[in-house]
Amino acid sequence: MEPSIERRQTIEGLADIKLLVDTFYGKVRQDALLAPIFNERIGAHWPQHLEKLYKFWQTVLLKEHTYFGSPFTPHALLEIDHTHFRKWVGLFVETIDTLFVGERAEEAKWRAQKMAEMFEYKNAYYRKESEKRVGG
């Protein structure tokens, strides 16, 4: 049997974070369900969005604190539901499993899943509240 060559790497530094973020949003931008949502909101500002996401994942995974935003806020207004979140998480997990191995890779998947769950829950809550206000 051919010895298998492990091409996947551990997440060690900013270059790995950039590879993760660039690959993931590359997939998002090709995805029929997610691309329109991102494009409508981000438009020509993809470079700035990616910079923000490098900082976000650098902070979460490398504990180098370069992100100082509030990650949920911009999602509250998006028209997204369970199908979108499931797709987002699916592409994220696929990206990690293709590129990386190790503890940080596992942590990245775990964090992404947990945050997606939280965002989905909060989104549904805000939507219900605003329907109550509109609908009386």
Ligand code: HEM
């Ligand atoms: C279906 C799922 C999702 C969609 C469609 C989505 C879409 C977006 C969009 C359009 C923006 C840009 C908003 C703006 O600049 O006005 C954004 C920002 C962001 N997203 Fe998501 N997102 C999703 C899930 C997630 C998840 C699960 C995470 C975290 C693991 C995440 C992390 C972030 C962060 C950190 C920002 C930057 C926030 C800031 O401005 O500081 N997103 N997202």
